[in-house]
Every structure is written in C-alpha cells, then in structure tokens.
Amino acid sequence: MTTEAKNKPVEPAAEHPVTGVPVPNKALPLLRTEKLMLNMGPQHPSTHGVLKVVLELEGERIVKATPVLGFLHRGVEKLAEDGTYHQFIPHTDRLDYVCAMYNNFAYVRAVEKLLDMKVPERAEYLRTIVAEVQRIIGHLFWLGTQALDIGAMTVFFYTFREREVLLDFFDDLCGARLTTSWYRIGGVENDISPTLIGHLYKFLENFSEKLDEYNALLETNRIWIARTKGIAVISAEDAISFGLSGPTLRGSGVDYDLRKYEPYGAYDKVQWDVPVGKNGDTYDRYWIRILEMKESAKIVKQCLDQLPQGPYMVEDPRVTLPQKDKVFTNLEHMIRQFKLFTQGFNTPPGEIYCGTEAHKGELGFYIVSDGSGKPYRLKIRAPSFIHMGAFDYMARGYMIADIVTIFGTYDIVMGECDR
Amino acid sequence: MHPNAEKIQTRFPDAFLSEKEWRGDLAVTVKKDAIVPICRYLHDDPGMDFDYIVHISSVDYPEDPERFEVVYEFYSIRRRERIRIKARVTEEDCAIDSVTGIWKGADFMEREVFDMMGIRFNHHPDHRRILMPDEYDEGYPLRKDFPLAGKGWRDTFEFITEGTHKKTT
Numbered sequence: 142m143t144t145e146a147k148n149k150p151v152e153p154a155a156e157h158p159v160t161g162v163p164v165p166n167k168a169l170p171l172l173r174t175e176k177l178m179l180n181m182g183p184q185h186p187s188t189h190g191v192l193k194v195v196l197e198l199e200g201e202r203i204v205k206a207t208p209v210l211g212f213l214h215r216g217v218e219k220l221a222e223d224g225t226y227h228q229f230i231p232h233t234d235r236l237d238y239v240c241a242m243y244n245n246f247a248y249v250r251a252v253e254k255l256l257d258m259k260v261p262e263r264a265e266y267l268r269t270i271v272a273e274v275q276r277i278i279g280h281l282f283w284l285g286t287q288a289l290d291i292g293a294m295t296v297f298f299y300t301f302r303e304r305e306v307l308l309d310f311f312d313d314l315c316g317a318r319l320t321t322s323w324y325r326i327g328g329v330e331n332d333i334s335p336t337l338i339g340h341l342y343k344f345l346e347n348f349s350e351k352l353d354e355y356n357a358l359l360e361t362n363r364i365w366i367a368r369t370k371g372i373a374v375i376s377a378e379d380a381i382s383f384g385l386s387g388p389t390l391r392g393s394g395v396d397y398d399l400r401k402y403e404p405y406g407a408y409d410k411v412q413w414d415v416p417v418g419k420n421g422d423t424y425d426r427y428w429i430r431i432l433e434m435k436e437s438a439k440i441v442k443q444c445l446d447q448l449p450q451g452p453y454m455v456e457d458p459r460v461t462l463p464q465k466d467k468v469f470t471n472l473e474h475m476i477r478q479f480k481l482f483t484q485g486f487n488t489p490p491g492e493i494y495c496g497t498e499a500h501k502g503e504l505g506f507y508i509v510s511d512g513s514g515k516p517y518r519l520k521i522r523a524p525s526f527i528h529m530g531a532f533d534y535m536a537r538g539y540m541i542a543d544i545v546t547i548f549g550t551y552d553i554v555m556g557e558c559d560r
Numbered sequence: 561m562h563p564n565a566e567k568i569q570t571r572f573p574d575a576f577l578s579e580k581e582w583r584g585d586l587a588v589t590v591k592k593d594a595i596v597p598i599c600r601y602l603h604d605d606p607g608m609d610f611d612y613i614v615h616i617s618s619v620d621y622p623e624d625p626e627r628f629e630v631v632y633e634f635y636s637i638r639r640r641e642r643i644r645i646k647a648r649v650t651e652e653d654c655a656i657d658s659v660t661g662i663w664k665g666a667d668f669m670e671r672e673v674f675d676m677m678g679i680r681f682n683h684h685p686d687h688r689r690i691l692m693p694d695e696y697d698e699g700y701p702l703r704k705d706f707p708l709a710g711k712g713w714r715d716t717f718e719f720i721t722e723g724t725h726k727k728t729t
Contacts, residue, residue, distance in 0.1 A: 211691035218676070219701055223708050254583055381637060384613045384665030395637060397612075402640050491582045494633055494644065496614065507631070509619050518702075520617040520631075527615075530668035559691055 176204060181544065183212050190555025192548070194532075198541060206536040206544070208529050213559040221519040225485025226252050226326060227462065229519070234320040236523065237557040239282050240500060242275035242311070244557075245324035247497035250405060251506035252326050254495045255488050256460065262407075263451040264328040269406035270444045271314070271323065273437040274341070277348075278307050279500035279552070280430045280437075284355060287427070287549040291368050296358050303351055306344055313337055327461040328454030338445060348438050352431060359427075369423040373535045373547045376421060383531040386524050387502030388429045389551055393421035399498040411443040423550045430552075433500075460486045485514030494522075501525060501552050525551065525558035562586045564643055567607065572598055585644060592630070592647040596657045602634060602643065603662050610634035610643060616659075616669035618677040620704045627651045628679055632659070655680040676702040 182193040191212035197205035217236065221229050233248045234241035246268060253260065260268075285300035308318040314337060315323040315330060323330050359365045375385070380393040390397055398415045400408040416432035418425030455461050462481060463474040490512040496505035502524030509518040528551040536547050561569075565579035565588050575594030580587050590598055602610040614633035621627060626648035633644050649656055658681040660666045670681045671690040678700035681687060688694060692701070698711045 211693070214691045216701060219706075219708060257583060379664070381611050382613075382664040384615075384663065384669075397637055492587070493583050493585055494614070494642070503614070505615060505633075507615065507617050507633070518617075518619045520615065522615040522633075526668065526672070527665055530665050534664070 174199075179541075183209075190553075190558070192553070192555050192558070194544070196541065196544070201540050201542075203536050203539055203541060203544065206533050208532050210526070210529060210555075211559050213555045215560065217560045218519055218521060221516050223515065225482065225514050226488070226516065227481060227485065229516070230324065230326075231320070231322045234322055235556055236521065236560060237499070237501065237504075237525070237554045238319060239554055240275050240279040241319060241321045242271050242323060243279070243497070243499040244504065245322060246272050246406075247495070247499060247504040248506055249324045249326050250497055251493065251495035251508055252488075254493045255491070255508055255510055256326075257489075258327060258455060258457075258460070260328055260455060261452045262449050263332075264453045264455075266407045266444050266448050267329050267333055267453060268324065269408060269411075270333075270341070270441050270448075271311075271329075272406065273440045273444075274307055274310065276437045276500040277434050277441075278304055280434050281307075283430060283549070283552045284427070287546075288359065288365070290545040290549050291365065293359065293362065293365055296355055299351070299354055299358070303344075303348070310337060310340055310344070313340075325454065325462060327457060328452070332453045338448075341441065341445060345438050345442050349435065352434060356431065366424065368543070368546055369427060371420075372423045372539065372543050373550050374420065374422045375531065375535055379531075379534070380421065383534070384527045385502065385531060386527070387498070387500065387552075388426050388433065389502060389528060391416065392418040392426035392429055394419055399496055399503060403496070405497070407444055407447075408440070410447065411440050413440050413443075423546055426550050487512060487514055496522065499524065501554070501557070502528065504557075521557075521560055523557045523560060525553045525555070526560070528553060529558055564588075564608065564641070568598065568601075571601060585642065587644040587646055589646045589648070592649055592656045595630075595632075595645070595647050596659060596662075598645065599632070599659045599662050602645070609636045609638055610641075612637050613663040613665045613669070614642070616666060616673055618673045618679055618702070620677060620702065622704050624648075625650070628654065628677060630656055630673065630679060649679055654678060655682055657682045658684040660684060676700060678703065 177198040179196040179198055180193060181196055183191040193209040195207045195209060196203055217232055220232060230245055230248060233244040236244045281300040281304045285297040288296035311321055312318050314333065315321050375393055377393045377395050380390050381395060386397065394417055396415055396417050401415050413436045416429045416436065418429050458477055463477050467474040468478045488510040490510055492509040494505055494507045496503045503522065504524060505522030507520040507522065508516050511517040532547065536544060561579060562581055564586060568588055569576040572594055575591040575598060577589040577591060602608045612635040614635050617631040619629045619631065621629065628649040630647050630649060631644060633642065635642050647656060656679060658666065658670055660670065667686065668690065670684055671688065673679055674681060674687065675689040675691050689696060699706055
C-alpha cells in the first residue's frame with residue numbers, strides 16, 4: 142500500500158442501492174499482500190545444469206533474484222595444483238562441457254605465454270579453424286536451447302541438425318565429440334586430413350542458407366520478439382562495471398573482442414568484423430550471435446584457403462609430448478612420455494594472465510608458477526560465473542516467465558560457473 | 561619503469577611497494593590499506609581509465625610472514641591496456657577493503673576469494689560463501705594446508721560390504 146493511499150481519509154461505507162447491504166469501500170485493501178519467496182531449481186530444465194535461484198516475488202514481478210551457486214563445484218583449481226601442466230588439459234574440457242575446444246585453447250595459450258613459446262604457423266591456423274567451428278557449435282547450441290526455453294521448439298531440431306554435422310567432424314578429427322582434449326601445449330594433437338577439409342568446405346557452402354532458415358523461424362516471429370525485445374536490458378556502463386564479456390557485453394554496444402584487439406592464432410591474418418549491438422537487450426544479443434556465426438564461417442573459409450604447410454607441433458622434447466605411434470616403438474620417446482607425465486616440465490617462476498575470447502566471453506587463466514612442474518596456483522576467470530554476478534541486477538522488475546530468458550541470454554553453463 | 565607504475569608511485573608514494581613487468585604483464589604491489597584509493601584512482605582518472613574488472617584472485621604462500629596475496633586484474637576498454645594490482649594480507653589480520661563500490665562485478669569475485677581462501681572483505685554488501693555450502697565449516701579449500709582429498713569426511717560414509725547387501729543376480 143502506498144503512503145498516498147494510507148493518508149487518504151476513509152469514506153463511510155456505501156449501501157447497495159437495491160438490497161441495502163453495505164458495500165465495502167474500494168479504498169480499503171481487500172486482500173492481504175506479501176512478498177513470495179520461490180525456489181527455482183536446482184533441478185529445472187531451463188537452468189542449463191544445476192543452478193538454484195531464490196526469487197522474491199511481488200505478484201508476478203521479480204523483486205530480487207539471488208543465485209545459489211556451487212552445485213557443480215568440483216574443485217578444478219585445487220586439482221590443477223596437484224597435476225602437471227599436460228594433465229590439466231582434460232580437466233578444462235569439463236569446464237564448459239558444450240564447448241571443450243575453446244577451453245583447451247584458452248588453457249594451452251596461457252601455458253605457452255608462461256613458457257614464452259612460439260607455435261608453428263600451421264598449428265595456429267588449425268587452432269583457429271577448430272576454435273571457430275567450436276564457436277559455431279556453441280552458438281547453435283545456444284540458439285536451439287534458448288528458443289526451446291522460450292517456447293519455440295522447432296528451431297532446436299534445425300540447429301541440432303547442423304551441430305551434429307560439426308560434432309561428427311570433431312569425432313573424425315580427434316575421436317571425441319564433446320570432451321575433445323585436442324589442443325596440446327605447443328600445437329595440436331594431430332593434423333587435419335584432406336577429407337576433413339573437404340567436409341568443412343562442404344558444410345560452409347550452404348551454412349548461410351541454414352542460418353536463413355533459423356532466421357525465417359525467429360526473426361519475425363511475434364512470440365520470439367515479444368519475449369526477447371526489451372528483456373534483460375543492461376546499459377554499456379553497467380555491463381562494463383559488472384565485467385561482462387562476449388556477446389553479452391557487445392550487445393550493449395561495447396566493442397570489446399580479444400580476437401581483434403589482442404590477436405592470437407590466425408585472427409589477424411584474415412578479414413572479419415566484430416558485430417556490436419545497440420539496445421543491450423536479449424534480442425540484440427541473439428542477433429549478434431547470428432552475425433558472429435556468419436563471421437566465424439568467414440574466418441574458417443579464409444583459414445582453410447590460406448592453410449600453410451609445415452609442422453603442427455613444436456618439436457621441443459623438454460615440453461611437448463612425443464608422437465603416440467613412436468611411444469610404443471621407440472625407447473627414447475617412451476622415456477620422454479613417462480617423464481612428462483610423472484614429473485612434467487619445469488616452467489620459469491612468475492605469473493601470467495592470458496585471456497581468450499571464447500564464445501561465451503573472456504575465458505582467462507591466471508597461472509602462478511614457482512618453477513616446478515606443477516602450477517602453484519591456477520585461477521580460471523570463467524565468463525559464466527561473472528555473468529551470474531549481474532543476474533540479480535538484470536532480473537529485477539521483470540516477470541517470472543522472463544527468468545529463463547535471462548538465464549539463457551548469458552549462454553550460461555554451470556560446469557564453467559562452478560568449476 | 562612502466563609509465564602506469566610510475567604514475568601510481570608518484571600519486572601514492574607511501575603505498576607503492578614494487579612493480580614487475582614479465583611476459584608483457586605489468587604487476588604492481590601495493591599496501592593493502594591503500595587498495596581502495598588506488599583502485600578509485602585507476603578507475604576514475606582519465607589517464608588511467610581502468611573501467612573493466614577482469615578478475616580478483618588470491619594466492620597462498622604459507623611460509624611468508626604476510627601469508628596471502630590478493631590479486632586484482634583490470635583492463636581499460638578505451639586505452640586497451642591491462643594492469644595487475646597485488647596486495648599482501650597477513651593470516652592474523654586476514655581482511656582487506658572491498659572494491660565493490662568501484663566495480664559492481666567485484667561482488668561475486670570477492671565472495672569467491674573469501675570462500676576459497678578465507679580472506680575477508682570489509683564493507684562488502686553480501687559477505688557469504690558462494691561455491692561451498694553456507695554451513696560448511698571445514699576451512700577454506702584453496703589454502704595450501706587444506707588436503708587435496710578433503711578433511712576426511714569421505715571416510716565417514718558407510719560402505720556396503722559383501723556380507724550385508726543382498727545379491728540381486
């Protein structure tokens with residue numbers, strides 16, 4: 142009840158003109174109102190993992206939304222301190238388990254920065270190609286699940302059709318679809334075969350038509366527009382202050398993309414643009430992801446055209462793993478493999494931070510080395526975790542039905558959020 | 561000396577301790593009492609303009625007299641530069657002032673540091689654990705004296721031994 146209504150003098154109760162029964166005064170509150178607490182999750186199909194949110198509601202409006210994190214906490218940072226640098230690569234797959242390649246990439250880049258290691262050019266191109274394929278997979282996954290959460294089920298089947306093609310490409314490349322562990326410190330695990338290059342070219346040929354299909358389903362869909370336009374709006378200043386990154390930040394009009402401004406891989410050797418939004422709402426972020434898929438397809442196409450010949454791995458016996466076929470036949474290589482996995486390689490003492498533009502945002506690794514074969518401290522700057530910090534701020538004032546849209550707009554994955 | 565480190569030194573001569581540039585990363589160590597004024601200067605001064613917070617982290621050095629190190633990483637979107645600020649905290653007075661008033665995103669990051677390393681942040685608006693359960697009281701998992709396998713609660717689970725459970729096949 143507002144103060145204005147409280148101060149208003151209470152009028153005498155009127156009588157019904159026919160029956161004479163007193164009619165209750167409209168100015169008096171007829172119903173008791175109070176804030177409602179609602180637990181959403183941790184088991185909810187739209188939370189993309191196990192996330193619980195304690196909602197404080199006034200009617201259907203969200204007054205406060207407190208995320209309760211940690212249901213998927215596995216202590217990855219603690220585990221890192223107990224293994225060698227090579228042994229941590231498979232752990233990074235399990236951070237953002239729908240986009241494992243980019244996690245591998247971010248981690249091996251950080252270790253290479255620590256070692257001050259230069260990777261062969263072919264490896265840089267291969268890394269860029271696979272990372273961008275992973276970005277397309279990530280965005281397709283996001284588009285399908287976000288549309289499914291909002292109620293447009295059809296898009297899911299269309300995006301997963303293309304996602305399957307690309308996951309089969311990963312399967313042929315490294316033998317795994319999701320937890321890939323394909324990147325290695327100093328290069329990549331194996332070379333790409335001409336057949337696979339042909340598969341990729343064939344996929345890219347009609348990928349833009351496929352994107353048009355999704356857009357035909359969503360772009361002018363009234364329900365999609367009503368549920369995404371003007372939802373979860375965040376201004377550029379707030380987005381920067383919260384440390385948001387990736388499409389969530391670029392949707393607010395901030396031109397921040399590490400691939401462009403701190404180039405790595407082969408990103409500075411190909412032509413592409415950074416799509417930037419205007420309104421900072423869910424629709425803009427959706428549109429940026431669509432445009433990013435187009436840009437990714439452009440990058441992959443150019444990288445495949447330019448792909449140079451040469452080694453795909455640094456040949457440094459102190460650091461890099463030997464070829465698998467040689468390990469079983471050659472004693473020196475077996476000793477090298479054994480040494481690298483039992484003792485690891487020693488890194489120079491020091492500390493580095495290396496951020497990589499994953500498809501969700503800036504995925505960074507802060508590594509403190511004491512000169513031994515294991516990281517002294519390894520901190521993961523996970524975009525999903527930092528995006529959850531802005532969740533309460535972005536959810537306030539919206540309807541309870543919008544909450545799944547707001548989860549989805551970050552492209553959140555709890556494995557990365559809780560680590 | 562890096563120009564950014566030099567600016568911090570001239571502005572805060574008492575709080576500035578050291579600077580190091582390694583692999584292209586600039587790290588400045590300061591006294592913990594001055595962390596909020598220095599961060600405010602980094603954020604507000606047009607010559608610095610570090611408006612983006614990258615992460616807050618912590619490192620444990622059990623042998624050192626000042627045991628913990630709080631690490632802040634900032635980025636300037638307009639100037640495209642990075643800086644790392646570090647401050648040492650002792651085990652007895654395990655607290656540092658919060659920077660949530662400067663960067664909103666510091667809220668969750670500081671809660672994570674508290675949860676994992678047990679460093680308190682003064683004037684934090686919502687000072688609770690974040691990844692571990694609220695009622696967890698076995699300590700702080702990322703400290704070096706916390707064993708990797710946990711503190712033994714795994715051994716308290718009841719295991720089903722062969723004699724006690726029914727065979728289904």
